[in-house]
Amino acid sequence: MSIIKVHDKEFQPYIGAEELQLRIKEIAAQISKDLAGEKPLFIAILNGSFMFAADVFKYLDIEAEISFIKLVSYKGTKSTGNVVTSIGLDEDLYGRTVVILEDIVDTGKTLNMFLPQLHHQQPKKLLIAALLTKPEALTYPINIDYLGFSVPNKFLLGYGLDYDGLGRNLPQIYQLIEQ
Ligand SMILES: O=P(O)(O)OC[C@H]1O[C@H](OP(=O)(O)OP(=O)(O)O)[C@H](O)[C@@H]1O
Numbered sequence: 001m002s003i004i005k006v007h008d009k010e011f012q013p014y015i016g017a018e019e020l021q022l023r024i025k026e027i028a029a030q031i032s033k034d035l036a037g038e039k040p041l042f043i044a045i046l047n048g049s050f051m052f053a054a055d056v057f058k059y060l061d062i063e064a065e066i067s068f069i070k071l072v073s074y075k076g077t078k079s080t081g082n083v084v085t086s087i088g089l090d091e092d093l094y095g096r097t098v099v100i101l102e103d104i105v106d107t108g109k110t111l112n113m114f115l116p117q118l119h120h121q122q123p124k125k126l127l128i129a130a131l132l133t134k135p136e137a138l139t140y141p142i143n144i145d146y147l148g149f150s151v152p153n154k155f156l157l158g159y160g161l162d163y164d165g166l167g168r169n170l171p172q173i174y175q176l177i178e179q
């Protein structure tokens, strides 16, 4: 097992790159089927979702648009409890089919704080696609329409997810080894 060290912590492989790609292709196929003809607008939440967003988007076989916003709540391996918007959304969502792309729904706080702002613009549909969720950690009710994997409540790294800025470029997902 190839354990890696990032800053002061060790991580073990958890979901391989091929398994990720297979699941993401399935999600993209399902979205393409469900939203054919709707020209959906995808909104990727930066930073963490950039890899998931790029892969979902390139596997779609329908007409679609994508835009990006930046929300931040995690510092190190812990949530700060505050969600800050640092890049906003330019698009008008009125009457549109909108799909949020998130790498992970953990406590659900980020989306819980952000979704009302989107609902306020009266989209026709507001759907959520998330690669990962931690059911044991979820403390805000979030309904995920397209989900990659349900995972245990352990800190994850790689495929967009960072530990203090590092590890986002790893093509597979690692799990923190608790000391
Ligand atoms: O459900 P929650 O407990 O709110 O956690 C989920 C959020 O945490 C991560 O973002 P983070 O704040 O780490 O910022 P980053 O994407 O820039 O790394 C992730 O990308 C989600 O947006």
Ligand SMILES: Nc1nc2[nH]cnc2c(=O)[nH]1
Binding pocket: 074, 104, 106, 154, 155, 156, 157, 158, 161, 162, 163
């Ligand atoms: N890197 C990382 N960021 C997160 N943000 C919310 N949960 C996580 C996690 O498990 N790992």
